[in-house]
Amino acid sequence: MLQNLGSFLVLPVTGPTQAEAMCFFNDISIKHLNGYRPCEPWRNTLMFFSQTVPSARHAAIALALIHRNYLECHSNGRMYQPPALKDRLPDKAPLLHYNRAIQLLLNPESDDSAEITAVTLLVCYLFTCFDHLAGDDVQAMKHLRGGVALSRNTTLNCCTYGDAQSSGVHTTICQVTQQIRRLDMQAAMFLVDWTPANIQETSLSDSTFWSLDQAADHLQVLVAQAMRLRNTEQQISPTGTMSPLPSSPKDIVLAQLGTWSSLFENLLQQGSPSESDVATHLLVSLLRLQHTIAWTLLRGYGPGREMDYDNFLPQFQQCVALAGEVAAAHQRYSGSSRPTFTPEIGFIPVLYIIGVKCRHPKVRREVLTILRRQPIREASWDSISTARVVERVIEIEEGAAGEQQMVPYMEQIPVWRRIEALSYIHIPCGQSADRVDITYTFCGQEGLHVESLMIERTERHIMSNN
Numbered sequence: 001m002l003q004n005l006g007s008f009l010v011l012p013v014t015g016p017t018q019a020e021a022m023c024f025f026n027d028i029s030i031k032h033l034n035g036y037r038p039c040e041p042w043r044n045t046l047m048f049f050s051q052t053v054p055s056a057r058h059a060a061i062a063l064a065l066i067h068r069n070y071l072e073c074h075s076n077g078r079m080y081q082p083p084a085l086k087d088r089l090p091d092k093a094p095l096l097h098y099n100r101a102i103q104l105l106l107n108p109e110s111d112d113s114a115e116i117t118a119v120t121l122l123v124c125y126l127f128t129c130f131d132h133l134a135g136d137d138v139q140a141m142k143h144l145r146g147g148v149a150l151s152r153n154t155t156l157n158c159c160t161y162g163d164a165q166s167s168g169v170h171t172t173i174c175q176v177t178q179q180i181r182r183l184d185m186q187a188a189m190f191l192v193d194w195t196p197a198n199i200q201e202t203s204l205s206d207s208t209f210w211s212l213d214q215a216a217d218h219l220q221v222l223v224a225q226a227m228r229l230r231n232t233e234q235q236i237s238p239t240g241t242m243s244p245l246p247s248s249p250k251d252i253v254l255a256q257l258g259t260w261s262s263l264f265e266n267l268l269q270q271g272s273p274s275e276s277d278v279a280t281h282l283l284v285s286l287l288r289l290q291h292t293i294a295w296t297l298l299r300g301y302g303p304g305r306e307m308d309y310d311n312f313l314p315q316f317q318q319c320v321a322l323a324g325e326v327a328a329a330h331q332r333y334s335g336s337s338r339p340t341f342t343p344e345i346g347f348i349p350v351l352y353i354i355g356v357k358c359r360h361p362k363v364r365r366e367v368l369t370i371l372r373r374q375p376i377r378e379a380s381w382d383s384i385s386t387a388r389v390v391e392r393v394i395e396i397e398e399g400a401a402g403e404q405q406m407v408p409y410m411e412q413i414p415v416w417r418r419i420e421a422l423s424y425i426h427i428p429c430g431q432s433a434d435r436v437d438i439t440y441t442f443c444g445q446e447g448l449h450v451e452s453l454m455i456e457r458t459e460r461h462i463m464s465n466n
Contacts, residue, residue: 025064036346038279055104059126062097066133114169121176129343135428137380148184151177186345188224190380192231204259209267225253226294282329289322293350306443309357316358323347339375348381355390359410385426418443
């Protein structure tokens with residue numbers, strides 16, 4: 001693909017800082033960005049554009065600098081504090097490169113509309129990653145929404161890029177569009193009011209999967225539909241009640257999840273030369289994990305049915321086992337227990353759901369162990385913050401001290417003590433410990449409950465489980 005882009009010139013670096021940042025981007029950042037679904041052509045594209053296109057170069061440097069800061073803070077035993085606003089960055093270099101990339105995008109050197117579109121989409125992707133790491137999730141989602149809109153318009157007009165050189169550019173546009181579409185679908189896992197584009201585009205009745213990637217793309221649409229159905233109906237209210245899901249859409253998604261599972265298992269039975277790869281094993285376990293939790297959520301959801309989640313203990317136990325496999329494979333893939341960041345959604349939201357909906361004391365504590373094994377950030381999700389929220393839910397529902405004491409059986413948690421609806425927001429606090437604000441309601445009770453939780457230092461969380 002890259003050879004079809006015409007002649008190019010590798011941009012020179014202007015100093016040791018840029019050189020180090022580009023090495024970090026090529027060796028570390030690119031590997032982490034799509035760690036759950038590695039794609040060598042996509043990594044080559046990121047590397048190519050960051051080396052040859054000025055705006056992409058500055059966006060890549062900005063991301064590399066803030067990514068390195070994130071890793072170094074953890075390595076030095078300090079807790080990484082993503083600033084609430086980017087102008088609070090102690091080192092202004094990332095922001096300078098970020099702004100320079102914007103300036104170059106607004107004044108493109110090329111007159112080729114296809115090339116401009118490809119570069120703009122790629123920078124939107126890098127900016128989305130940057131802003132998540134910078135703690136500005138609102139801005140990250142603005143970049144993502146802009147990338148989605150541009151990619152949809154480009155898809156409708158792709159036939160205009162007909163010359164020989166544009167064929168390579170069009171391939172790049174398709175690559176980055178696929179990445180942006182994935183992030184768009186996955187955003188439904190952490191934003192209640194997010195509606196992904198093309199969320200209705202799935203039909204599995206007469207299909208077969210020819211690759212894990214295709215199976216993954218179909219599943220993320222179904223998971224987005226499941227979360228969208230649940231989120232639109234689960235509105236926290238002063239009465240603590242929730243409306244039932246519309247039976248027809250729920251049944252349709254459940255049927256599609258069943259079809260997906262059959263097609264997926266058929267694909268795995270066919271076998272492939274890469275079955276033993278760490279990345280392949282990780283993806284297979286991750287897909288099974290996400291499918292199982294989506295199915296469980298839809299089957300168990302409904303007003304006055306919080307106690308029914310106890311009936312899904314086998315599914316929750318299966319999910320925890322799969323999450324443990326994914327976490328272990330992810331750790332092997334990343335090469336160490338060092339922190340990782342990816343804009344993709346993996347297993348953290350699944351563990352969060354299990355931690356707050358499965359009342360089995362041992363299962364919950366297994367969730368905490370996995371979350372605290374390695375500091376991981378998946379878009380807006382942070383494993384350490386998520387563990388603290390789950391820990392607090394355990395304290396509230398078990399009426400004890402979390403990990404120190406626990407009820408022997410989940411049936412001992414009465415319905416009136418169970419949290420029915422819960423939301424939380426992570427609030428960076430500069431140099432002090434971070435804060436998580438949680439809002440929740442109890443089953444069958446009126447009124448909202450609001451608490452603020454302080455996040456302890458990451459190293460203390462990790463050491464407590466070693």
